[in-house]
Amino acid sequence: QKEVEQDPGPLSVPEGAIVSLNCTYSNSAFQYFMWYRQYSRKGPELLMYTYSSGNKEDGRFTAQVDKSSKYISLFIRDSQPSDSATYLCASSRGSTLGRLYFGRGTQLTVWP
């Protein structure tokens, strides 16, 4: 079993839709949870960063972590065509930031 599982999609939604992206993880020691956005042929860029459980909101993006179910979510409100990209969830264990374990990434297309 991989450390972090993520449905690769692809996911296609109309502009303005609410997008829900999800990951599950298997290691109870994971403490840090991140979402990265990657445009084609570019390096990933950090979208959201969460420590332990809870929600975090930044503009149209909300990240949720449920450690009891080992579930990580990213919600995008009022999605835009510019949100079209691959979204990667990642987790890290321990009290200090160790190596990242990535999901496969979900390819999202938002059509006008």
Added chain:
Amino acid sequence: GAVVSQHPSRVICKSGTSVKIECRSLDFQATTMFWYRQFPKKSLMLMATSNEGSKATYEQGVEKDKFLINHASLTLSTLTVTSAHPEDSSFYICSARGTDPAYGYTFGSGTRLTVV
């Protein structure tokens, strides 16, 4: 915010030659750098982790004599693909981590290597 500069963005080389990829942290000190390889529509595969001034730690299955990593300073790490073969063609990405976990890991823009 934290910025990592990776060069070159694209390189084409002949089989048997070596290619060096540079990764620089521009506005923070990168205590640890990570090198990844990414295949089309696949996730990032960690190749090695390097701490400044130390030898890199390679993941299982990654040939350390083929993928030479140097992290000589807190702002620069290099990956050299030696005696490149067509199967080494891939997208290589570096990532740098400083001391502030709030920044997470900052990634370079990637290098598309094509070996012909």
